[in-house]
Amino acid sequence: MxxxxxxxxxxxxxxxxxxxxxxxxxxxxxxxxxxxxxxxxxxxxxxxxxxxxxxxxxxxxxxxxxxxxxxxxxxxxxxxxxxxxxxxxxxxxxxxxxxxxxxxxxxxxxxxxxxxxxxxxxxxxxxxxxxxxxxxxxxxxxxxxxxxxxxxxxxxxxxxxxxxxxxxxxxxxxxxxxxxxxxxxxxxxxxxxxxxxxxxxxxxxxxxxxxxxxxxxxxxxxxxxxxxxxxxxxxxxGDRQTFQMTRKRYVKGGGLVQIDYSLNDGRLSAVRLSGDFFSNLDTSQFSKALLGKPFDREIMKTVIARKLSVTPILGITAEQLVEVLFDDKKAVEK
Structure with a gap:
């Protein structure tokens, strides 16, 4: 050494x-x-x-x-x-x-x-x-x-x-x-x-x-x-971009997750992932993958799972990110 x-x-x-x-x-x-x-x-x-x-x-x-x-x-x-x-x-x-x-x-x-x-x-x-x-x-x-x-x-x-x-x-x-x-x-x-x-x-x-x-x-x-x-x-x-919605949860074993987003005609027009989690994820590329997609649970899960399969977030699954995004408290705040 x-x-x-x-x-x-x-x-x-x-x-x-x-x-x-x-x-x-x-x-x-x-x-x-x-x-x-x-x-x-x-x-x-x-x-x-x-x-x-x-x-x-x-x-x-x-x-x-x-x-x-x-x-x-x-x-x-x-x-x-x-x-x-x-x-x-x-x-x-x-x-x-x-x-x-x-x-x-x-x-x-x-x-x-x-x-x-x-x-x-x-x-x-x-x-x-x-x-x-x-x-x-x-x-x-x-x-x-x-x-x-x-x-x-x-x-x-x-x-x-x-x-x-x-x-x-x-x-x-x-x-x-x-x-x-x-x-x-x-x-x-x-x-x-x-x-x-x-x-x-x-x-x-x-x-x-x-x-x-x-x-x-x-x-x-x-x-x-x-x-x-x-x-x-x-x-x-960074910048202080304004979003229509903010979703935030603490995922036990993973950390604090915040997803800010805006919609236009039912599609994501802006999205930002932030928090105190650990990963090597490029969040700008994560956001880019979601932009323009319909705000549909299964579509979001498919895109997010694809990104996390390449670069995971420690202790946080694609399903848990979807639960944050769609404000499902039951499986996140354990």
């Missing part, structure tokens, strides 16, 4: 670094990175920024906003915590969180913190979340990245992140703060820097890591990717 030191706290640069390593195919073995950011909110690939964030609070706190290439939910990060990245050669294109979670769980145990998995993508201590993860694939490679809360500003986190009422009801939570904890409670004498170094040392020792640095040419290309793919407001916020 390779470790790659990251000194930048610019989230656009650091996400661009991930993307560059995924697409430049510079290494044929796993790469591990640990990094941090200035105060930032990270949107999941499929989320609506205007629904997820209190943008007035974001502005008041001077936070950076970025959109990940991975699915999942919105998180808050700052210099009190850190992010980890594991890039692995992989030909399966399956979403599997086990390898990345095991790596970090073992590192936490090595520094004296007993963390366990609580769901497909979270680590918890005493039942409270300390880490969330997400993944995305590029041809031949899988990226697993996530956050570790050590001494992050929980008050700012709570003020800028919204909890969707549908998800709130389904998961019986009242706030972001209610279900998270800083790891400093486990290591009160440690600074964030000591914590980060402890994790790096634990991963390096357990995996016989060697350290690699990038060239000036690598860094120049990473800066271009940051500007093109991560810092562009159009990428981060």
């Amino acid at each position: 390779i470790t790659l030191p990251v000194t930048s706290r610019d989230v656009y640069h650091n996400f661009a670094l991930e993307y560059y390593l995924m697409t430049a195919h510079a290494f044929n073995e796993p790469v591990f990175m640990l990094w941090t950011t200035t105060p930032t909110v990270m949107l999941g690939k499929y989320q609506d920024a205007f629904s997820e964030l209190d943008l007035n609070a974001v502005d008041a706190h001077g936070l950076t906003v970025v959109r990940r290439y991975s699915g999942g939910g919105t998180i808050y990060t700052d210099e009190g915590g850190c992010q980890f990245t594991l890039i692995m050669p992989d030909q399966t294109n399956d979403l599997d969180f086990s390898q990345g979670l095991t790596l970090i769980q073992q590192a936490l145990v090595a520094v004296g913190i007993h963390a366990t998995t609580d769901s497909r993508n979270d680590l918890v201590v005493d039942g409270l979340k300390v880490s969330g993860s997400a993944q995305y694939d590029e041809p031949g490679y899988k990226l697993h990245h996530g956050s570790l809360l050590f001494d992050s500003d929980m008050a700012t986190m709570a003020s800028v992140l919204k909890v969707d009422p549908v998800k709130q009801k389904a998961k019986h939570i009242h706030s972001v703060h209610q279900r998270t904890i800083n790891l400093k409670a486990q290591k009160p004498d440690w600074t964030p820097e000591q914590f980060r170094q402890g994790i790096i040392d634990a991963v390096s020792s357990a995996n016989n890591c060697r350290t690699v640095t990038l060239t000036a040419a690598d860094e120049a290309r990473i800066s271009e990717i940051a500007a093109e793919r991560f810092a562009d407001p159009a990428v981060i916020y």
Whole structure:
């Protein structure tokens, strides 16, 4: 395994670094990175920024906003915590969180913190979340990245992140703060820097890591990717298209799903799929496949099933998406 030191706290640069390593195919073995950011909110690939964030609070706190290439939910990060990245050669294109979670769980145990998995993508201590993860694939490679809360500003986190009422009801939570904890409670004498170094040392020792640095040419290309793919407001916020209808459900084991659509003469004239689910699905192509089709249950199911047979959504079936679209509550809110 390779470790790659990251000194930048610019989230656009650091996400661009991930993307560059995924697409430049510079290494044929796993790469591990640990990094941090200035105060930032990270949107999941499929989320609506205007629904997820209190943008007035974001502005008041001077936070950076970025959109990940991975699915999942919105998180808050700052210099009190850190992010980890594991890039692995992989030909399966399956979403599997086990390898990345095991790596970090073992590192936490090595520094004296007993963390366990609580769901497909979270680590918890005493039942409270300390880490969330997400993944995305590029041809031949899988990226697993996530956050570790050590001494992050929980008050700012709570003020800028919204909890969707549908998800709130389904998961019986009242706030972001209610279900998270800083790891400093486990290591009160440690600074964030000591914590980060402890994790790096634990991963390096357990995996016989060697350290690699990038060239000036690598860094120049990473800066271009940051500007093109991560810092562009159009990428981060998208457009605020108006739809006639909004359908939203929390699918247990899959996540929050929202489908906005408009009809014209009984056919779909506009449609958008969003949520905090995990997938490698191109939602623009998903929408394009539905546009112009009659708003008929069987027709919708056929088209959606065809798309998901190629690129699935983790934990969500074509039938469940159809149930959301046609507002069938019985089989979705289980």
